[in-house]
Amino acid sequence: MFYHAAWRPTTKGSGQSVAGLSTIARSRTVSRTPSRTVSRRPTQLTDLPPEPDSAPAWPEHDGDDAAASGEIQSEEVSWKSVVEEPSRESLGPPGLLGPPPRPPRPPRPRRTTGTLNTRPRLVLFLFVATCLSTTYAGSFLADLKQGMTNPQIIWAMVVSGLQFTAAVMAILIAHEMGHYLQARRYGVPATLPFFIPMPISPFGTMGAVILQSARSADRKVLFDIAVSGPLAGLVLTIPITLWGLQSVEIIELPENPSFPIMVYGDPLMLQWMIEWVHGPLGENQTVNLNPLLFAGWVGIFITALNLLPIGQLDGGHILYTLIGRRAHLVAFGLIFAIAGYMIYSRDPAFIVLLVLLVLMGPRHPPTSDDLIPLGAVRHLLGWFTLAFLGVGLTLNPIDIIEPAPQDPAPATAPDSPPQPASPPNGSS
Numbered sequence: 001m002f003y004h005a006a007w008r009p010t011t012k013g014s015g016q017s018v019a020g021l022s023t024i025a026r027s028r029t030v031s032r033t034p035s036r037t038v039s040r041r042p043t044q045l046t047d048l049p050p051e052p053d054s055a056p057a058w059p060e061h062d063g064d065d066a067a068a069s070g071e072i073q074s075e076e077v078s079w080k081s082v083v084e085e086p087s088r089e090s091l092g093p094p095g096l097l098g099p100p101p102r103p104p105r106p107p108r109p110r111r112t113t114g115t116l117n118t119r120p121r122l123v124l125f126l127f128v129a130t131c132l133s134t135t136y137a138g139s140f141l142a143d144l145k146q147g148m149t150n151p152q153i154i155w156a157m158v159v160s161g162l163q164f165t166a167a168v169m170a171i172l173i174a175h176e177m178g179h180y181l182q183a184r185r186y187g188v189p190a191t192l193p194f195f196i197p198m199p200i201s202p203f204g205t206m207g208a209v210i211l212q213s214a215r216s217a218d219r220k221v222l223f224d225i226a227v228s229g230p231l232a233g234l235v236l237t238i239p240i241t242l243w244g245l246q247s248v249e250i251i252e253l254p255e256n257p258s259f260p261i262m263v264y265g266d267p268l269m270l271q272w273m274i275e276w277v278h279g280p281l282g283e284n285q286t287v288n289l290n291p292l293l294f295a296g297w298v299g300i301f302i303t304a305l306n307l308l309p310i311g312q313l314d315g316g317h318i319l320y321t322l323i324g325r326r327a328h329l330v331a332f333g334l335i336f337a338i339a340g341y342m343i344y345s346r347d348p349a350f351i352v353l354l355v356l357l358v359l360m361g362p363r364h365p366p367t368s369d370d371l372i373p374l375g376a377v378r379h380l381l382g383w384f385t386l387a388f389l390g391v392g393l394t395l396n397p398i399d400i401i402e403p404a405p406q407d408p409a410p411a412t413a414p415d416s417p418p419q420p421a422s423p424p425n426g427s428s
Contacts, residue, residue: 118191130195130205131165137204138164141291160291167244167295168205171236175303176208178232182225189213202262202398203298207306218369219321223378226317227385230303234388237303241270241296245277248287253401255284261401264289265394267300272391304392305353307385310334311362315389318382320364321374331362341395349397 139161144153176193183190193208217225253263263286266274274287287293309319310331319327338354341347374382 120192123192123194126195126197129197130208131169133197133199134165134168134204135161136199137161137202138168138291138294141289141294143290163291164204164295167240167292168203168298171233171240171295171299172205172208172302174236175229175233175306176210178228178230179210179225182228183210183212183217186217186221186224188217188221188225203302207302214365215368217367219367219372220374220378222317222367223321223374223382226314226321227381230307230314230385230388233299233303237296237299240292240299241273242277244290244293244296245273245287248278248290248293250278250281250285251288252282253284253286256404257401258403260403263399263401264294264297265396265399266297267304267392267394269300269391270297300392301394301397304389307389307392308334308357309386310357311360311364313357315386316362316364318386321367322379322382324370328363331364335362345395347396 135158139157141164142153142156142160144156148156172195173193180190180193189212191211193210195208196206198204198206212225253261274281278287281287289297306313307315307318309315309327316327316331319330335354335357338350342350342354
């Protein structure tokens with residue numbers, strides 16, 4: 001601790017020292033040889049104040065007066081360099097030690113209007129590729145009837161694929177624009193959405209992703225950006241699902257079909273909507289999917305997957321802004337729970353999701369300011385959005401009903417032994 005002490009000169013023989021500054025030790029070790037550095041006026045022995053009833057202030061010298069004068073001049077210069085009163089600026093704040101320094105405030109994110117290198121050609125290419133892959137996936141939902149010609153079949157498949165593409169891409173665009181426009185509102189650099197085509201999946205896509213600059217948003221800004229995507233997507237998902245339910249057909253599921261049938265598990269939210277529109281269904285009854293209803297099912301399922309509170313998913317962002325680093329424990333617990341469920345049920349439906357979550361990492365990076373308060377309204381909105389997991393996620397999204405294996409007919413003994421073939425004519 002640096003301490004400012006009051007200065008007073010002491011005699012050589014008194015053995016006193018001035019506490020508080022370390023420079024005094026260096027000043028008293030000046031050489032006693034004549035110094036070339038002199039003061040403005042030569043100091044004489046008579047200038048020094050005599051001390052009554054004490055020994056002489058300076059020891060006697062055997063040399064001439066010049067040596068003594070030089071020694072006195074050297075000592076005076078040393079004392080002046082130490083006794084000099086410190087400036088007002090060096091004393092710091094008023095008081096003995098001054099008030100404790102305030103901790104520096106973390107810098108707020110700088111508002112910028114620029115975006116990252118989005119590679120517009122790549123964005124456009126992925127968008128077109130995703131539209132083609134979803135059109136291909138939706139073409140299998142066409143309502144084909146007996147007696148249709150090949151051109152009619154092709155046209156029906158194209159129309160079904162385009163309906164599914166228009167509906168599901170509208171849901172995905174609304175979801176991603178919720179993130180992007182909120183980021184632009186706060187001046188956070190973010191890319192345009194990169195859509196992910198997946199023609200081998202029954203959905204035709206795996207959604208989209210937006211890249212954002214690291215630590216460019218604080219806790220409140222990150223919450224607003226994260227929660228806007230799912231809510232914006234549900235604004236279109238719910239009416240599209242209700243629209244598709246108006247024209248669906250209620251069918252009976254056969255117990256022993258002649259060919260494999262793919263059945264999509266209905267989340268709790270979709271069950272409520274089906275019951276609201278068509279009433280309670282029977283035990284083996286279900287709805288025959290059309291392009292609009294299937295797009296609504298995909299929107300509900302993808303929104304629920306994005307709300308899993310793990311890593312860089314929307315749910316991971318929301319939970320981190322709500323409870324901080326404790327969200328990492330929840331993320332690790334969910335990953336182990338998903339792996340354990342797949343092993344127990346022998347259903348690899350979530351294997352692709354699990355691999356992606358492990359590769360991205362379950363931990364969430366810190367924001368630019370994790371201490372800024374969210375407020376009661378954002379806390380309620382965040383927990384309400386995460387609660388959609390319970391009504392939008394199904395643990396058995398796809399189920400396949402296989403035909404029952406038929407027992408082979410038992411072999412029966414013939415009534416009479418087989419007759420040998422007659423030899424050909426002309427043989428002997």
